[in-house]
Amino acid sequence: MELILVVFNALKIGANAVIKLGVIIVPLMMAIEILKDLKILEKFSKLLSPLTRLLKVHQDSSLPLVIGLVLGLFFGAGVLFESVNEGQLDKKSLVVVSIFLALCHAVVEDTLIFIPIKANLMIIIVVRVSVALFVAIVASRMMPELQ
């Protein structure tokens, strides 16, 4: 009898958490579709040149970087894959950008999702980006210029 109560309670609390997240996720997905259709990220990518210089990667890496950071690893990898096939990116840029994006992608969605556990979102996003930058910069410095 008590077990049924445990399950029922969990269902109630779980459903409540999902609804709370829905209030965030649905508008977020709509905002992301707007970003995609207006091609805002493509325009924004030019502003990322300090990042590509810091990582010592080809300047054309800025588009996969910004797409991956905002939209997620799947989309970032898609753009990366295209750039490689079109021969724009060297092997070193591919590896460094992949390392950065593997550690740090979809930063808005992946951070907001921690609202229900009352984590400090600002710390999560800053630490995650910093760690990814650190690892990618170290990898970049350790790698000889590959062609």
Add this chain to the structure above:
Amino acid sequence: MLTFDTLNRGLKKGLRVLITLAKIMIPIYIVTEILKYSGLLQMVARLFIPLMSLLGLPGEAAFALIIGGALNIYAALGVLASIDLTIKQATITGVVISISHNLIGESAVIKKIGINPFFITGLRIISSLLTGMLMNIIL
């Protein structure tokens, strides 16, 4: 170009994500609650106390990290919903899981672009755990 279709697509995608989230998070939360009720969760969690204490987390948090790594963040959230964490602990957990999650699924993506997925997965696990330990000392 921005059209009605843009918002419609966003709405549908948002709802789809929400359904996926509910389908993963709620069952995992229920199972965790049952395991907690039976005392099994606390029993197995004791094995993880040495490792988790390095991160300043309770032994139970190990389940969230493992399930998040094997499945995804939604699944980890299902486990986390039944664990009591302080703000510091929740933030450390958030950082570790946000760096290291969905390792199998995302490895497939990494492999597709021609990078060794084991190398990337190792890098994610090691850097997330080291970051968690460092945060436990600093915060």
